Amino acid sequence: PRSIFFSRHGESQYNVEGKIGGDSALSSRGMKYARALPDLITDNIGNAPLTVWTSTLQRTIQTGQFLPYNKLTWKALDELDAGVCDGMTYEEIEKAYPEDFANRDNDKFNYRYRGGESYRDVVVRLEPVIMELERQDNILIFGHQAILRCLYAYFHNLSQADLPYIKIPLHTVIKLTPKAYGCDEERYALPI
Ligand code: F6P
Numbered sequence: 001p002r003s004i005f006f007s008r009h010g011e012s013q014y015n016v017e018g019k020i021g022g023d024s025a026l027s028s029r030g031m032k033y034a035r036a037l038p039d040l041i042t043d044n045i046g047n048a049p050l051t052v053w054t055s056t057l058q059r060t061i062q063t064g065q066f067l068p069y070n071k072l073t074w075k076a077l078d079e080l081d082a083g084v085c086d087g088m089t090y091e092e093i094e095k096a097y098p099e100d101f102a103n104r105d106n107d108k109f110n111y112r113y114r115g116g117e118s119y120r121d122v123v124v125r126l127e128p129v130i131m132e133l134e135r136q137d138n139i140l141i142f143g144h145q146a147i148l149r150c151l152y153a154y155f156h157n158l159s160q161a162d163l164p165y166i167k168i169p170l171h172t173v174i175k176l177t178p179k180a181y182g183c184d185e186e187r188y189a190l191p192i
Contacts, residue, residue: 001069001177001179002177003045003177004175004177004178005041005138005175005178006148006173007063007140007174008169009026009142009144010027010033010034010058010063011033011170012025012059013025013027014087015027017160018090019093020086020090021087022088023059024059025059026063027181029171030106032145033171033192036163037066038075039068040188040190045070048137049127050137050139051071053140055073055074055077055079055142055143056073056078058129067140075127077126077144079146080113080116080119080122080144081116082117083116084114084115085097086116100114108164109161119149121144122150129151129168141167146164148168148174149164149166151163154164155176155183157184169192173189174186178181
């Protein structure tokens, strides 16, 4: 059976600073994760074919850089666009846009950032990615928190209300193996 591997990018400079969005590079911890991945993946998959998909953002590309597999970058895998809030911390957003902050809390799936996207928007833009995923053999995706929540919810059939709260930790590879109904799941957390 084929598998789909998901991982967030390694810890980024913006993660360290608590800022959302952006296109920052990996932190030194994030780089350690990138260096540890080849052993983890190769031990898991052996000689089977694998293709690595990343977003166009440097933190996902850097995370995959040491893996000896064919790679493809997808703009559709870029993180949820936070519009005017891109590059801010949650504290800064709450201060600058208190109503928006409360609205997001009330309906996180439908809340659309000013000049940016909602989770609903992201689900729509991921449709071609999901169509392609359904046709492919083993795929490893280096993505972002919001993106992986949408993909994970698709494969596990989770509701729109739960989707924006799914826990997708850093430095963890999630392996999904689709079955007739639903998916088996394994997680590999790297102590970085
Ligand atoms: O903080 C990392 C991050 O990927 C941000 O870039 C993004 O806006 C956020 O997570 C998505 O998570 P949430 O929807 O819970 O704010």
